[in-house]
Amino acid sequence: MEDKNITTPATDQTTKPAEPVVATPAPTAAPAENDGTPEWLSGPEPEMKSKTVKPKTVKGRKKSKGPIKIVKRGRAYIQATYNNTIITLTDSSGNVISWCSAGAIGFKGPKKSTPYAAGLIVKNAVDNAKPRGLEEVSAYVKGVGMGREAAIRALYANGLNILSIKDVTPIPHNGCRRKKRRRV
Numbered sequence: 001m002e003d004k005n006i007t008t009p010a011t012d013q014t015t016k017p018a019e020p021v022v023a024t025p026a027p028t029a030a031p032a033e034n035d036g037t038p039e040w041l042s043g044p045e046p047e048m049k050s051k052t053v054k055p056k057t058v059k060g061r062k063k064s065k066g067p068i069k070i071v072k073r074g075r076a077y078i079q080a081t082y083n084n085t086i087i088t089l090t091d092s093s094g095n096v097i098s099w100c101s102a103g104a105i106g107f108k109g110p111k112k113s114t115p116y117a118a119g120l121i122v123k124n125a126v127d128n129a130k131p132r133g134l135e136e137v138s139a140y141v142k143g144v145g146m147g148r149e150a151a152i153r154a155l156y157a158n159g160l161n162i163l164s165i166k167d168v169t170p171i172p173h174n175g176c177r178r179k180k181r182r183r184v
Contacts, residue, residue, distance in 0.1 A: 070133040071097060073163075076155055080145030085118045087151060089129045089137065098128035102147075118147030122154035136161045142168050 074097060077088040088099040100121045102112035111117060126134075137160050141148055156162055 068132060072133055073136045074129075074134050074138075076137040076139045076160070078139060078141045078143075078148065078151045080113070080118070080141065080143040080147040080151065082113060082145055084112045085121055085145055085147035085151060087118075087121050087125045089125050089134060097132050097134060098125045100125040100128070113145050113147060115146055115150030118150040119154040119157075121147075122151050123158050126155070126158040126160060130159075134160065136163050138163045139165045140168050141165065142170070144169065 069091075071091040074089055074091045075094070077090065079086045079088075084102050086099070086101040089097045091097060102117040102121055105117070105120055105124060107114075107117045137155060139152055139155060139162055141152065152162065152165060
């Protein structure tokens with residue numbers, strides 16, 4: 001094989017093209033003499049193409065954005081639907097401190113909307129908010145699920161003082177147009 005030299009006009013330097021990298025197959029044990037395998041099957045293994053493996057990037061924690069802001073008074077938004085219960089603890093301007101839902105804890109199906117699940121949700125959210133110094137909350141309850149009252153009681157049971165409770169469930173003022181009357 002002849003060497004092809006490449007000359008670049010700007011530098012007048014000659015460079016050789018890079019030779020391709022070929023992976024050699026791993027050595028295999030010699031087949032036993034006449035063990036009943038056909039010759040075409042016991043021949044040398046085909047060469048494997050080289051494969052470049054991209055190193056995996058490990059996702060770590062993001063860098064902290066600064067010192068933790070201590071919040072004494074905040075809000076607790078409780079959304080209790082027929083299918084799930086979600087609680088969000090925020091500071092007084094609405095910035096989220098911690099949140100939790102029944103699915104995040106591990107409940108599945110109809111167990112997500114139970115009062116027991118609501119108690120565990122609140123405990124988890126309050127434990128995450130305690131390092132921020134949260135002590136007093138105003139509760140805003142939305143929805144008609146079974147976890148409404150249980151979530152409010154769990155807020156008090158986990159050491160938060162409840163300043164006020166407000167029901168913010170949306171109520172339609174006449175709502176959507178009804179379906180047309182059925183003719184039989």
